[in-house]
Amino acid sequence: QSALTQPPSASGSLGQSVTISCTGTSSDVGNYNSVSWYQQHPGRSPKLMIYEVTRRPSGVPDRFSGSKSGNTASLTVSGLQAEDEANYYCSSYAGGNHVVFGGGTKLTVL
Amino acid sequence: LQLQESGPGLVKPSETLSLTCTVSGGSISSNNYFWGWIRQPPGKGLEWIGNIYYSGRTYYNPSLKSRVTMSVDTSKNQFSLNLNSVTATDTAVYYCASVHSYNYYMDVWGKGTTVTVSS
Numbered sequence: 001q002s003a004l005t006q007p008p009s010a011s012g013s014l015g016q017s018v019t020i021s022c023t024g025t026s027s028d029v030g031n032y033n034s035v036s037w038y039q040q041h042p043g044r045s046p047k048l049m050i051y052e053v054t055r056r057p058s059g060v061p062d063r064f065s066g067s068k069s070g071n072t073a074s075l076t077v078s079g080l081q082a083e084d085e086a087n088y089y090c091s092s093y094a095g096g097n098h099v100v101f102g103g104g105t106k107l108t109v110l
Numbered sequence: 111l112q113l114q115e116s117g118p119g120l121v122k123p124s125e126t127l128s129l130t131c132t133v134s135g136g137s138i139s140s141n142n143y144f145w146g147w148i149r150q151p152p153g154k155g156l157e158w159i160g161n162i163y164y165s166g167r168t169y170y171n172p173s174l175k176s177r178v179t180m181s182v183d184t185s186k187n188q189f190s191l192n193l194n195s196v197t198a199t200d201t202a203v204y205y206c207a208s209v210h211s212y213n214y215y216m217d218v219w220g221k222g223t224t225v226t227v228s229s
Contacts (some may be wrong), residue, residue: 001172003155027197038156045205045222046156053214058217060147089156093214097169099146104155 001094004029004102011108012080017029022073022090028100030071034093037066037075040104041086044068049088050075085109111136113206113220121200121227130149131206131220137165138187142210145189146216147180157202161209162189191220196227 005023012018022029022037024074035053037047048057050066053073063078073092077084090102117129130147138145144161151157158171162180170178174193182189193200203224207216 032213034213034215036213038216045219046216047219048215048217051210051217052213057217090217091156091158097144097214098171099158099161099209099214101148101156101158 001028001098001100004090004092004100006088006090006102006105008103009106009108012077013110014080014082015027016080017076017078018080018107019076020088020090020107022075022092022102024071024073024092024100026071028092028094029073031095032093033068035066035068035073036091037064037073038089038091038105039084039086040089045091050071080109082109111208111218113208113218115204115206115220115223117204117223117225119224119226121196121225122229123197123227123228124195127191127200127225127227129206129223129225131189131191133187133189133208136188138182139184142211144169144211144214145182146207146209147191147200148205148207148216148219149200150205150222151199151202159191159193159204164210198227199216201225201227 037050147159179192203222
């Protein structure tokens, strides 16, 4: 299994929106609605932000949304706030009870 | 639900890395969860190591499968990771997490423990 592909970096201004992509294959992202997204601030553990492609855990602001088209999933952060600056990782079920992560995207809020 | 990793912070090359994750606030014998290990080398991304079910069924990352063993102790509400023949490339922060058994998302993470492989 290969890592999912994410852009190394993304940026947006305060209040704007930014979308981070996560590209896999027909064996993982394209075949299962089991894509999740994690936010990680420096020195902290990852935090679940989106699961099952579009669902938000309790307590996650609705500024965070997820979607998927074919083999590519996306995380959109609307109304960017300073605290959204972090690393974001996607993950997908890859069959056979295996999980694969993306390489991560560093989001900078300008 | 809370998870806490424990184990040595320094391991010598060629030896075995051993970590334990203690689950509190819930039962490890839940049908809804696997229990997973994930690592993050310094300055790099997350890597899934493997998952274990309370029954002892295990699933490992193919790239690490030959060196990984996971186990579970339901009486102590703990699960463990052994990684043998370690090298410097195994230096990382190691996290344990609860993995939802239907859609494989990790909803609760431990704080992580840093393991350095060095003589």
